[in-house]
Structure formats: C-alpha cells, structure tokens
C-alpha cells in the first residue's frame with residue numbers, strides 16, 4: 001500500500017501525461033494552480049486533504065467541452081486511475097462526484113452532490129477563472145474559439161440558456177459580465193470568498209482601463 005504522498009506524486013505524473021497538448025487555459029498549469037489553491041483553502045476549512053488533492057488534480061482530465069459534451073469520460077478515467085492506485089471505494093466515489101459536479105450549472109437542485117471537499121475544489125477552480133489569470137484565460141479561450149476581443153454592437157446577455165452559452169460566440173469582453181464578475185458572489189467557503197475579493201477588484205480595474213484605451217463607453221451600464 002502506498003502512502004498518501006506517493007499517491008499524490010503518481011497522480012501528478014498521470015495528470016501531466018493526460019494533459020499533454022491541452023489548450024492553454026486547461027493545461028497542467030491550470031491544474032497546478034487549482035491544486036495549490038485547494039490546499040491553501042482546505043488548510044482553513046474542515047476537509048479531507050487526500051480527497052481535496054485528488055479532486056483538484058483529476059478535475060479536468062477529460063473536459064466534456066473537448067469531448068463532444070460527453071460528461072462521463074472524466075470520472076471514468078479518474079476511477080480507472082484511482083483503482084490502479086488501490087484507493088478505497090469511498091474515496092473513488094467522492095472524487096468522481098467532485099469531477100461530475102464541480103462545474104454543475106443546474107442551479108438549485110436538491111439532488112446535486114455537495115461536500116466540503118467539493119466546495120473547496122470548486123472555489124479554487126472559480127478563483128482561477130478571475131483576477132489576472134482569469135483575464136489571460138478568457139482571452140486565450142476566446143482566441144482558441146476565434147472570437148472577437150470586443151464588439152460595441154453586441155451587448156452581454158446575462159440570461160442565456162445553457163445551450164446558448166455553450167454555442168454562443170459573444171466577444172470575449174462580454175464573458176466578464178456573463179460569468180467572471182458574478183463568481184465572487186458564488187464562492188462556497190469564507191477563505192475562497194476573501195481570496196476572490198482582490199481578484200474581482202483587479203478585473204474591475206482592468207475593465208476601466210480597457211474602456212479608456214478602446215475609446216468605448218462601458219459595454220454594460222451598471
């Protein structure tokens with residue numbers, strides 16, 4: 001039986017291999033940031049550190065966005081890997097659920113899985129979508145999708161359905177209003193919320209400067 005550190009080391013090696021060639025916003029360094037942020041948040045919360053670390057490391061090994069919307073591949077690959085490490089069924093099921101529900105967009109749903117460990121990893125994943133790194137990832141993703149940086153004629157739509165959001169082609173600057181500026185109020189843990197505040201202020205400053213340089217009025221009157 002391996003100790004926890006050996007299991008984490010093996011998981012890091014497995015995830016690095018799985019993500020070779022991944023798009024820049026979802027590469028190993030995204031996983032590394034979410035992993036380290038998860039450890040920092042978990043240090044202030046009551047959570048099982050092994051489950052938190054495994055959940056963070058394995059949460060994006062097969063993002064459904066890049067697998068024709070198939071949401072079962074990620075949990076299945078994670079399970080196969082965890083079984084190979086001799087992890088208990090309880091840990092395996094918990095980590096599978098973290099992967100399944102981390103980006104669950106079902107809103108308030110009593111059947112949705114929740115746990116303190118999911119709350120920690122979800123906060124870490126959301127933190128990595130905001131602040132300076134959030135700005136970088138948004139424009140990287142928009143470039144990957146060949147979207148406009150901005151277009152004053154296209155206003156943000158904050159009430160899109162899930163389908164519209166997935167298939168949409170709104171300019172990247174709109175993504176701040178459609179998602180990124182909303183994340184600070186969706187943090188689960190007090191630690192995550194405090195970390196989000198600074199990143200949120202940075203994005204607001206970025207947008208102010210952006211409007212100045214583009215000679216564009218605020219795209220969204222608030």
Ligand code: ADP
Pocket residue numbers: 025063065102103125128129134137138139141142171172175180
């Ligand atoms: P998750 O990490 O929960 O899978 P996403 O895959 O939706 O979240 O997003 C990954 C990164 O790509 C995030 O930084 C997010 O802001 C960015 N992104 C997602 N959709 C868009 C979009 N329509 N425009 C710009 N950036 C996007």
Ligand code: NI
Pocket residue numbers: 030034059060125
């Ligand atoms: Ni992620």
